[in-house]
Amino acid sequence: MHIQNAWYVAATAEEVTVKPLRRRICNQPMVLYRDSNGAVKALEDFCPHRGAPLSLGFVEGDNIVCGYHGLKIASDGRPDSMPGQNVKNFPCVKAIPSLEYGGFVWIWPGAPEQATRDALPSLPWAEGDDWAYGGGLFHIKCDYRLMIDNLMDLTHETYVHADSIGQKEIDEAPVKSRVDGDTAITERYMENVSAPPFWQMALRANDLADDVPVDRWQICRFSPPSHVLIEVGVAHAGHGGYSAPAQHKAGSVVVDFITPETDGTMWYFWGMARTFKPQDTEPTESIKQGQGKIFTEDLEMLEQQQANLEHYPGRRLLKLNIDAGGVLSRRIIDRLIKAEQNVPAV
Known part of the structure; x- marks a missing residue:
């Protein structure tokens, strides 16, 4: 549904x-x-x-x-x-x-x-010239809610994306999840860590040193029907992390518009919006290529997960604290679907 x-x-x-x-x-x-x-x-x-x-x-x-x-x-x-x-x-x-x-x-x-x-959701990068955006489109053979689960729990980055954005500190950092109206929010902050390869590239693109300790953040926001926007970034350690001045950090918004095609397939419109060097096309293309590689890794995992769930339809899945963002998102979806079904027929 x-x-x-x-x-x-x-x-x-x-x-x-x-x-x-x-x-x-x-x-x-x-x-x-x-x-x-x-x-x-x-x-x-x-x-x-x-x-x-x-x-x-x-x-x-x-x-x-x-x-x-x-x-x-x-x-x-x-x-x-x-x-x-x-x-x-x-x-x-x-x-x-x-x-x-x-x-x-x-x-x-x-x-x-x-x-x-x-x-419509608000897209600040579509309203002015102080943002840059680049992205792509994938057709994925999985239930769209599996992608929401994936994006609302970034712990998998350590394993699925070990060569790009993953690092062990993601596993170790505490994660907090909550609901604000019809929005589910999951956030994680890491202090004084090394920047993984993707973020080293982003730091260089913003003319910042890529070989010094950084503070890193991931703030995932789900909103219905199936949109996930994720604030991500790194700042040179000691400058305020997420709140650091622009000259000390490389931050962006990962844009995920997830559109169900059928009950078991979906269209995935992905991209990244940033405010640093918005007129420079080189980082836009580099980030797009990096993102494309990362999301291709997700695609393989999600399609195999869907096939496995279909093969084992009666198996109960576990829910851990890291799954809270996805669980909260599904509850919002289920509540809104139920509300629509209860509306009297016209």
């Missing part, structure tokens, strides 16, 4: 063109495209004539034309015309609320009347 009344990232802005793009979100097949004004549109991927996917058709002006028999569907889902046929009484196709923000295309799979722009 998935939260329905929420904004999910469906695609990057570059993916959506005048050529129809098929994507499945929360088990709903949909087609995304741009109209004659360049505005993003989304419809269920179903032609009411014979059930062919509209994504196999083409865009003509503001309409999408079914590639099977030429039925034209307007962007609001109304059948417009069809060669030699009267379509006045044809059923409408479901129009899915969609918009473009922060370099992404967002869709709202639930009740259209509840979809408001105010419900």
Whole structure:
């Protein structure tokens, strides 16, 4: 089950063109495209004539034309015309609320009347020139909640990412988790440690020494339906750690937009936003490459974990203190799904 009344990232802005793009979100097949004004549109991927996917058709002006028999569907889902046929009484196709923000295309799979722009998450790096952002997209064969578990418990970095961001101090540092409204927060701080390879690279990118002790922080925030933003960084030890002045640290926000495709597959839009040297493209590309390698390691683990859980469906999983962030996140998801199901049918 998935939260329905929420904004999910469906695609990057570059993916959506005048050529129809098929994507499945929360088990709903949909087609995304741009109209004659360049505005993003989304419809269920179903032609009411014979059930062919509209994504196999083409865009003509503001309409999408079914590639099977030429039925034209307007962007609001109304059948417009069809060669030699009267379509006045044809059923409408479901129009899915969609918009473009922060370099992404967002869709709202639930009740259209509840979809408001105010419900979008705030992306400060999309609002000005004092941030830089770079990222990518993975399709992963796992339950989207496994990725939330992964991101809300960074203890795995010591083992899965031993050559990039992992270090033994992650295991040793105390972790604290809490809930603030519909947000689950897990945080960990490490003092006077060595910077792992990825953060050595980030320090050099900010013209800072990479061979001195640092203070390191990880602050993970889950917000529904399935977004995880993580404040991460290092500062030269003795300058205040997380609160250190900008000239002594390299910090950023790991951006994780996790979109369920089906019950066992997901789209993972990942990236990193930073405020140091935002106009410099070299660190943006270096960080993106480093992140891509790190998340590829996660992908392999998560897909094998999903396969193992399917093979052992009756096995009970343990919950430790390090799992608290993921557990709290799942409770928020379950509560919101239950609340949606209890809403009287209109």
